Structures are given as C-alpha cells and as structure tokens.
Amino acid sequence: MNSAASTSRDALDPVAPIAPLDRRIVNALQRGLPLVPRPYAEAAAALGITEAVLLERLRALLAAGVLTRFGPLYHVERAGGRFVLCACHAPAARMDAVVAAINAHPEVAHHYARTHHLNLWFVLAVARPDQVAPVLARIAAAAGVEVLPFPKEREFFVNLYLPA
Structure with missing residues (x-):
C-alpha cells in the first residue's frame, strides 16, 4: 500500500x-x-x-489531520509477513525527492516527517521476512539515503481515549 x-x-x-x-x-x-x-x-x-x-x-x-489513517490493523506476522519501522535522514533540500523515492515502493505503508536528525520515518510491509533486507536496500539506493530498520520486538496496543 x-x-x-x-x-x-x-x-x-x-x-x-x-x-x-x-x-x-x-x-x-x-x-x-x-x-x-x-x-x-x-x-x-x-x-x-x-x-x-x-x-x-x-x-x-x-x-x-486529526486522524492520519482510518482502516483495519492487520497482524501481518500471522500471515507470514513482516512490518518494520524504518527511519532515515532526508536533507531538507532533498526532502521531496527522498519522500517520492520512498513512496514509489509499494511495500511502504505510510511515512511521517519528524523534527530530529532521523527526520523521515516509514513503515515497511512485506509478505515474507526474507524480503525486508533486499527491499530496504532498493529503497536506500533509490532515495540516496541510509535507511535504519527498527524491527518490532514487542507489540503494544495503545488505546486512545479522548475525555469529553
């Protein structure tokens, strides 16, 4: 997606x-x-x-922008796939080009810009765990940035409750 x-x-x-x-x-x-x-x-x-x-x-x-996404959450690991949170540093002068290069890959679910050295974060979704490294290598080469993967070690469910 x-x-x-x-x-x-x-x-x-x-x-x-x-x-x-x-x-x-x-x-x-x-x-x-x-x-x-x-x-x-x-x-x-x-x-x-x-x-x-x-x-x-x-x-x-x-x-x-109050909600950034509305849709189902899948446990891709139960189907044999893998989600990986990834981050990179996109120089301000190249931000749009880096975003476009990352978004050109169908395995990228969504991304967020942040105010930190690692200023661009995205979620990678692949059908099989062995696809993570080659897909990240293609994304890094296309975007011209180093991509750091942060694989999930433990899953948390955060229940957002907005008091009236």
Missing part, C-alpha cells in the same frame, strides 16, 4: 479543540466496527447519529 505524504498532527495546531462528537466517534470506533452488512450505519446508530454524519465526520477528521 502506498500513500501520499502524511501530515503529522504536530505540524497542525496542537491545541485545536476536538469537537465532543468527534471525540465520541474516535473513542467508539477504535474498538472496532461491527461485522454486519452496514457497519457504519450500525456504529452511527450506537452513537445516536446518522451514517451520513458519521462518514462526513470521519472524512473531516482525516482532512484536518
């Missing part, structure tokens, strides 16, 4: 208030959607809103 440049929340107004309805939506949907023919309609009904309002609020949260 390839994505366009992700905007980190810290690049936006970090203290912008989140509407109470949006807080309720985030709190409810992070626990999952019901496995029914119309999951958004059922989730909306549980929130006391319409399906159209729920979908509009999700689109607005994504457009504003």
